[in-house]
Amino acid sequence: MDAIPLPFLFAILGVLIVLSGAFSSSETALMTLNRYRLRHLSRKGHRGAQRAERLLARPDRLIGIILLGNNFVNIAASSIATLIALRLGxxxxxxxxxGLLTLTILIFAEVAPKTLAALRPERVAFPAAFILGPLLRVLYPLVWLTNMVANTLLRLLGVNPTEGGQTALSREELRTVVNETGAMIPRRHQRMLLGILDLDQATVDDIMVPRNEVVGIDLSDDWTRITEQIASSEYTRLPVFESGVDTIRGVLHVRRVLTAMLDGALTRERLLEHVRDPYFVPEGTPLHQQMLNFQSERRRIGLIVDEYGEFHGLVTLEDILEEIVGEFTTDPAEAIRDIHRQSDGSYLAAGSASVRELKRLLGWELPPEGPKTLNGLILEHLETIPEPGISLLIDGHPVTVLQAEENRVKVARLERRVYPRARPAEMDN
Incomplete structure (x- = not known):
């Protein structure tokens, strides 16, 4: 060894430190890669991503080859440093x-390379995959022997080393991912994606038009009133009743009878020929399931009934789509039905306003199985029909009844939370 020139030993030491940094950075980069982006790039044909994905399929082998190489070059660097020290002093x-070698490896072969890899994982991982793959094949017997001993120890601890990292995301985790995309996805598209994720948390009862607000044709009405209703209807499809909403005959597509009505040829019998059998929806049906049901049944409107067959309300495909894309309106001021923001920051809401919409707007934290409308929520809290002027707190939000009828609240004023939410310990006291 004395015949080796000192400058050559320094060169070898420098190369070993660089190799140590390469192994350290490749480990951090490969383990830091976004698995979903990696899978996307791999499917698009990115060769570096494909090689990295194959390596990550067996993390025990990947870690084995990286640590094998890293420890080898570190030990070799220590030996070369010893020779240099003996030659010099x-x-x-x-x-x-x-001490000097430890500090050098710590800075130039560990901290700096790993920090770079953590900040730019793809720039480090993809080139490293082209080297680690062939190296793994060459040194596979040694890696296999090392992994066999390590994997045996892991199995004794109840861990299966052949399982890759679990990358499935829960709904809440996916919501976080969507919220954290920032400028990569427009805010409107983020709201749509979150709306899709929220569909299975709501039912048709949350968005239905209650039976007392359903607009339909009553066959027992005067014929003149029926034709006027058809001519002036703002809806394409109308439920058809007979002597009240409890006797449902079906649903009428208004456009199918307009021509006959304008020609004066429309009669009750001809109108009934165009009435399609009603499509009933059980109460409590989740929105995502009902959207699929509408698709399979080729329907756009459903009549919600309870377990006794009593009519409770009406839901349409448009109502479900609005949960995803927002209200179908050209007037931004009407973006939220029955809820109107005031100049002082408060809100005026009709008693029929959806609790689901209020929860999204004001951040109320209420159980999903509770009342579906603001009127029901107020009645549940007061356990009586309130008089105008009565105020109460709902989830810390002041609510003041402005108008009330004999059996329901018509209008209420809602304000932002003014009292902090009580902690569990405070509530117990």
């Missing part, structure tokens, strides 16, 4: 050489 310089 004898045994008295060994301690100083050890």
């Amino acid at each position: 004898g045994e008295g310089t060994l301690a100083a050489a050890t």
Whole structure:
């Protein structure tokens, strides 16, 4: 070893430190890669991503080859540093050489490379995959032996080393991912994606038009009133009743009878020929399931009934789509039905306003199985029909009844929370 020139030993030491940094950075980069982006790039044909994905399929082998190489070059660097120290100053310089080498490896082969890899994982991982793959094949017997001992120890601890990292996301985790996309996805598209995720948390009862607000044709009405209703209807489809909403005959597509009505040829019998059998929806049906039901049944309107067959309300495909894309309106001021923001920051809401919409607008935290409308929520809290002027707190929000009828609240004023939500310990006291 004395015949080797000192500059050559320094060069070898420098190369070993660089290799140590390469192994360290490749480990951090490969483990930091976004698995979903990696899968996307792999399917698009990115060769580096494909190689990295194959390596990550067996993390025990990947870690084995990286640590095998890293430890080899670190031990070799320590040996070369010892030789250099002995050549320069004898045994008295060994301690100083050890400390200097440790600091050099820590900075240039660990901290700096790993920080770079954590900040730019793809730039490091993809080139490293082209080297680690062939290296793994060459050193596979040694890696296999090392992994066999390590995997046996892991199995004794109840861990299966052949399982890849679990990358499935829960709904709440996916919501976080969507919220954290920032400018990568427009805010409107983020709201649509979150609306889709929220569909299975709501039922048709949350968005239905209650039976007392359903607009339909009553066959027992005067014929003149029926034709006027058809001519002036703002809806394309109208439920058809007979002597009240409890006797449902079906649903009429208004456009199918307009021509006959304008020609004066429309009669009750001809109108009934165009009435399609009613499509009933059980109460409590989740929105995502009902959307699929509308698609399979080729329907756009459903009549909600309870377990006794009593009519409760009406839901349409448009109502479900509005949960995803927002209200279908050209007037921004009408973006939220029955809820109107005031100049002082409060809101005026009709008693029929959806609690689901209020929860989204004001951040109310209420159980999903509670009342579906603001009127029901107020009645549940007061347990009586309130008089105008009565105020109460709902989830810390002041609510003042402005108008009330004999059996329901018509209009209420809602304000932002003014009292902090009580902690569990405070509530117990």
